[in-house]
Amino acid sequence: MKAYQELSKKELLLLKAELEDAYKEAKGRGLKLDMSRGKPGASQLDLVEDMMDTLNSASDMRTEDGIDVRNYGLMDGIPEAKRLMGEMIGVPAENVIVCGNASLSIMYDSISRSVTHGVMGSTPWCKLDKVKFLCPAPGYDRHFAITRHFGIEMITVPMTPQGPDMDMIEKMTAEDASIKGIWCVPKYSNPQGYTYSRETVERFARLKPAARDFRIYWDNAYAVHPLYEDRDDYLPEILGLCEAAGNPDLVYEFCSTSKISFAGAGIAAVAASKANLDEIRKSMTIQTIGYDKVNQLRHVRYFKDINGIREHMRQQAQQVRPKFQAVLGVLERELAGLEIGQWTNPNGGYFISFDALEGCAKAIVARCKEAGVVLTGAGATFPYGVDPRDSNIRIAPSFPTPEEMTMAAELFALCVKLVSVEKLLEKCANAA
Amino acid sequence: MKAYQELSKKELLLLKAELEDAYKEAKGRGLKLDMSRGKPGASQLDLVEDMMDTLNSASDMRTEDGIDVRNYGLMDGIPEAKRLMGEMIGVPAENVIVCGNASLSIMYDSISRSVTHGVMGSTPWCKLDKVKFLCPAPGYDRHFAITRHFGIEMITVPMTPQGPDMDMIEKMTAEDASIKGIWCVPKYSNPQGYTYSRETVERFARLKPAARDFRIYWDNAYAVHPLYEDRDDYLPEILGLCEAAGNPDLVYEFCSTSKISFAGAGIAAVAASKANLDEIRKSMTIQTIGYDKVNQLRHVRYFKDINGIREHMRQQAQQVRPKFQAVLGVLERELAGLEIGQWTNPNGGYFISFDALEGCAKAIVARCKEAGVVLTGAGATFPYGVDPRDSNIRIAPSFPTPEEMTMAAELFALCVKLVSVEKLLEKCANAA
Numbered sequence: 001m002k003a004y005q006e007l008s009k010k011e012l013l014l015l016k017a018e019l020e021d022a023y024k025e026a027k028g029r030g031l032k033l034d035m036s037r038g039k040p041g042a043s044q045l046d047l048v049e050d051m052m053d054t055l056n057s058a059s060d061m062r063t064e065d066g067i068d069v070r071n072y073g074l075m076d077g078i079p080e081a082k083r084l085m086g087e088m089i090g091v092p093a094e095n096v097i098v099c100g101n102a103s104l105s106i107m108y109d110s111i112s113r114s115v116t117h118g119v120m121g122s123t124p125w126c127k128l129d130k131v132k133f134l135c136p137a138p139g140y141d142r143h144f145a146i147t148r149h150f151g152i153e154m155i156t157v158p159m160t161p162q163g164p165d166m167d168m169i170e171k172m173t174a175e176d177a178s179i180k181g182i183w184c185v186p187k188y189s190n191p192q193g194y195t196y197s198r199e200t201v202e203r204f205a206r207l208k209p210a211a212r213d214f215r216i217y218w219d220n221a222y223a224v225h226p227l228y229e230d231r232d233d234y235l236p237e238i239l240g241l242c243e244a245a246g247n248p249d250l251v252y253e254f255c256s257t258s259k260i261s262f263a264g265a266g267i268a269a270v271a272a273s274k275a276n277l278d279e280i281r282k283s284m285t286i287q288t289i290g291y292d293k294v295n296q297l298r299h300v301r302y303f304k305d306i307n308g309i310r311e312h313m314r315q316q317a318q319q320v321r322p323k324f325q326a327v328l329g330v331l332e333r334e335l336a337g338l339e340i341g342q343w344t345n346p347n348g349g350y351f352i353s354f355d356a357l358e359g360c361a362k363a364i365v366a367r368c369k370e371a372g373v374v375l376t377g378a379g380a381t382f383p384y385g386v387d388p389r390d391s392n393i394r395i396a397p398s399f400p401t402p403e404e405m406t407m408a409a410e411l412f413a414l415c416v417k418l419v420s421v422e423k424l425l426e427k428c429a430n431a432a
Numbered sequence: 433m434k435a436y437q438e439l440s441k442k443e444l445l446l447l448k449a450e451l452e453d454a455y456k457e458a459k460g461r462g463l464k465l466d467m468s469r470g471k472p473g474a475s476q477l478d479l480v481e482d483m484m485d486t487l488n489s490a491s492d493m494r495t496e497d498g499i500d501v502r503n504y505g506l507m508d509g510i511p512e513a514k515r516l517m518g519e520m521i522g523v524p525a526e527n528v529i530v531c532g533n534a535s536l537s538i539m540y541d542s543i544s545r546s547v548t549h550g551v552m553g554s555t556p557w558c559k560l561d562k563v564k565f566l567c568p569a570p571g572y573d574r575h576f577a578i579t580r581h582f583g584i585e586m587i588t589v590p591m592t593p594q595g596p597d598m599d600m601i602e603k604m605t606a607e608d609a610s611i612k613g614i615w616c617v618p619k620y621s622n623p624q625g626y627t628y629s630r631e632t633v634e635r636f637a638r639l640k641p642a643a644r645d646f647r648i649y650w651d652n653a654y655a656v657h658p659l660y661e662d663r664d665d666y667l668p669e670i671l672g673l674c675e676a677a678g679n680p681d682l683v684y685e686f687c688s689t690s691k692i693s694f695a696g697a698g699i700a701a702v703a704a705s706k707a708n709l710d711e712i713r714k715s716m717t718i719q720t721i722g723y724d725k726v727n728q729l730r731h732v733r734y735f736k737d738i739n740g741i742r743e744h745m746r747q748q749a750q751q752v753r754p755k756f757q758a759v760l761g762v763l764e765r766e767l768a769g770l771e772i773g774q775w776t777n778p779n780g781g782y783f784i785s786f787d788a789l790e791g792c793a794k795a796i797v798a799r800c801k802e803a804g805v806v807l808t809g810a811g812a813t814f815p816y817g818v819d820p821r822d823s824n825i826r827i828a829p830s831f832p833t834p835e836e837m838t839m840a841a842e843l844f845a846l847c848v849k850l851v852s853v854e855k856l857l858e859k860c861a862n863a864a
Contacts, residue, residue, distance in 0.1 A: 104721060
């Protein structure tokens, strides 16, 4: 295949006509597919179907230390769930609080609490003129939505395959005390699937932010989500590194089983130093009498321990992997060598990140939508929903079947080609 | 029985010696009972044991309109759960959002959201010099804890058997725009078990508060909790009354199944006007991808409709009633005619409220604790934990068995007598 950039105007016009015909035909097929969100597919949920049998009326409903999970109490989680979630991210149970079904809510609460009450005695952020967050991007749109909701100024930090630009992060946090946090998805990052390198994590642990109330918001959402049996990226455990670096309170880590058991009915946890957890518990005492401990017990009785989770995730990967491979296969077949896009091929997680020619992402997403395939909105992976290059598109292959994924990816590739040709023709026109 | 106030000093001294012996003996019995919280007893939880069989791996996990409850989505609750919770409090499903396991968290979130974002476009409360709440008292300590946590000034409103002092509420809300809300437990109030009269509810619905962002926080926690089959207090439905009075947005109503199904693993809801709910949804979109819909479905499949709930509550009352009767029997037998205390005899709910002689509550609670019976801390039923008369004590009979409840109540009555005698002797000494 010849790179599109090398085509003459005439060749581009011919190609455009061809692609337009193909697009017209594709539209006629009446596709209705959704690759917009990291939503588990039905087959994935069916894999844990028998979790619904774990607890029944004959079950002993007491925790390992004899507390009835059906009643009030144990505000910060049952001991065995703390242990299970701790094993998942490699931290001791005592550093874990287990909450409800959504780690997003724990993150929201962390920011909200800092806005109204500050962090460990600092000035509440609502009393400050300016609060800023660093946002490695492309990143997770729901993170950015939280900080935006609270009027926190977001500063984009470029991502690399080793993690965010640490030079920039070290410099900015050291110099600007209004920078209060950074959003991170350190393993199989959303959307690129990158895993932070050892050096990156160590540099995070050694940060010396000017703001005492600066925290790293470490969303370890894909800790146990490799796609392939023979390779799982290694992420150093940050709590221990922070402590070793004399920075024990620097990080809040979040995780959940939303993409392990049931997306809508899993359990979520926050891990941090004792001092951080004590402060969180102080707020929690006001906010709740306790989270759903029946569901916590259900998860522990079902998975038992980290080995149970790993075995389950091995089976889950068998469901998810073909969907990734379907997309990657189509992209390779249709776009390789055309130099109109680059994409990631992650070892795990939930997303493939695609970078189109500058100025093409929005148009590609719009074309796909018009033909029945919904992608995450272009720009969503950047703070304020604005991708300065209008280039990044997040592909979420988990929900459709592999066959549907192939069709969706083919349409996507077609739209990439069509929009790229249009963009190149535009350039010709401007040059003329 | 002769009223204690009419006893001579000599008689009081004799009585005191007798009571001290009895107390010493009681202490020796090594009781270990908890009547501090409205915590369901084990037999109550066992009543819904078979709820754990409602959903299993063979169940259809889709809502009535075909959505898989195990996956993401349906942020504001599944339709059938909205209907069920709506039926419980007498409002249409479209006015209901169903959340997680705790109505307390919804209330906390409502206040927190108002602090950071205001109410329907009003100034965020964190930007105001002063925010005040009206607090009918005695009331629910966890309500007061939320407003205190956010630095909101609390103003005590006296309670009557018809509800809080409406003259005071009308006057204060009309005059003072810094008053942004009022905490209400309108049916079987915590702790007195009073139900607001029709007139009270109608006056609430007609309030003309100076603050546009004033809301009534209507915690209808005991909507379906009568203790006796032949009498259930009637509470007019406030949302409809507010709308009829031209005040559709005046109220947030909260309810849950915490004291219906499992205290730690029920479902909770907020009901309000469409405009209020739309604003809440705007925040929820940032805060969560959705609450635990599996548990919502479990509740609907188990109870089916309001009749299922009522039948279950009839059985539950059979468990709870004997505990109330045990306490009331002991109080009547031991304290009637002594004029050292008054107590409520509610038709439903979870509490009995006891008013001791002024200045005695703390000492009674301390004496009980010393002898192994834990009561709610004296003062807890008032804002800032301070009962200006040091008189009110909340008795929560739900957790112990009826037999334990009798023992606990006997100890309580003994402590009331002993502390009252000491107080009266103190008065003699002061008079001398």
